[in-house]
Amino acid sequence: MWVYEKKLQYPVRVCKPDVQMARYLLTQYGGPNGELAAAVRYLNQRYTMPTGRAKGVLTDIGTEELAHLEIIATMVYKLIDGVSAEEMRKAGLGDHYATFDGDLFPKDAAGVPFTTAYIAAVGDPVANLHENMAAEEKARATYENLIRLTDDPCLKDGLRFLREREVVHFQRFGETLMHVKDHLNSKKHF
Amino acid sequence: MRDMDAERLRMLHEIQEAEFTALELQLFLDTHPDHMGALHEFNQAAERLAHARRRYEERYGPLLSYGFSMSRHPWQWVDEPWPWEIEYPPRKDR
Ligand SMILES: [Fe+2]
Numbered sequence: 001m002w003v004y005e006k007k008l009q010y011p012v013r014v015c016k017p018d019v020q021m022a023r024y025l026l027t028q029y030g031g032p033n034g035e036l037a038a039a040v041r042y043l044n045q046r047y048t049m050p051t052g053r054a055k056g057v058l059t060d061i062g063t064e065e066l067a068h069l070e071i072i073a074t075m076v077y078k079l080i081d082g083v084s085a086e087e088m089r090k091a092g093l094g095d096h097y098a099t100f101d102g103d104l105f106p107k108d109a110a111g112v113p114f115t116t117a118y119i120a121a122v123g124d125p126v127a128n129l130h131e132n133m134a135a136e137e138k139a140r141a142t143y144e145n146l147i148r149l150t151d152d153p154c155l156k157d158g159l160r161f162l163r164e165r166e167v168v169h170f171q172r173f174g175e176t177l178m179h180v181k182d183h184l185n186s187k188k189h190f
Numbered sequence: 191m192r193d194m195d196a197e198r199l200r201m202l203h204e205i206q207e208a209e210f211t212a213l214e215l216q217l218f219l220d221t222h223p224d225h226m227g228a229l230h231e232f233n234q235a236a237e238r239l240a241h242a243r244r245r246y247e248e249r250y251g252p253l254l255s256y257g258f259s260m261s262r263h264p265w266q267w268v269d270e271p272w273p274w275e276i277e278y279p280p281r282k283d284r
Contacts, residue, residue, distance in 0.1 A: 007206065009209075057220045154281075157281065
């Protein structure tokens with residue numbers, strides 16, 4: 001069960017419309033290291049985790065990623081607010097505009113649509129947790145790329161928040177991995 | 191996009207801050223369930239959040255769906271702005 005909270009996790013500010021940047025940001029919506037992939041990946045892996053701690057970490061981080069998906073959507077919404085078809089076209093979003101107008105569509109910055117292959121899972125808790133740690137590092141690196149791509153201090157602030165969260169998630173997954181390994185070893189040597 | 195009055199934004203900020211503290215401590219406690227200090231801080235943040243949320247909802251309507259918040263007449267849940275429509279003033283600290 002999930003309950004919607006009518007607020008953002010972190011205030012999203014955008015100093016000026018920037019269609020090009022909206023296009024780049026889409027990669028954190030529907031790209032391989034994006035928030036949609038992360039949320040579904042973690043929530044999908046909960047069911048085979050061996051301990052209460054690991055189930056808790058995947059539930060809570062997966063849920064936080066949904067809040068990040070909303071933050072990215074809000075950034076894109078604000079970046080293209082009031083922008084004309086002509087400006088969308090000039091920034092390379094003419095193809096997006098033709099099909100989706102101002103709606104979001106999960107895809108990466110180059111327009112490659114979201115694929116369920118991003119929702120990595122192998123049924124082995126140790127392998128899954130390694131996957132998640134790598135995913136957090138890739139998301140952190142992607143946010144660093146995005147921060148370098150914009151000169152908007154308002155947008156940078158929100159992106160820095162999201163980058164920080166990936167660092168914390170990586171840390172928590174690392175601790176979970178050690179805990180799960182200990183748990184599996186104690187069962188083996190029994 | 192909508193400008194909100196300063197008091198409403200201040201109260202919303204208070205909620206965001208308390209909830210973020212609680213969320214961060216929740217993740218920490220998931221991997222450190224025996225940590226007394228973190229648990230104490232978590233419970234304090236949860237209390238701060240409950241108070242801030244109650245004060246906000248009395249003035250501006252429900253923050254949570256499905257019965258976790260009450261509404262006055264007419265049904266306040268559909269009142270705008272929705273979260274993505276809020277215009278936040280520039281940060282003063284940078
Ligand atoms: Fe993350």
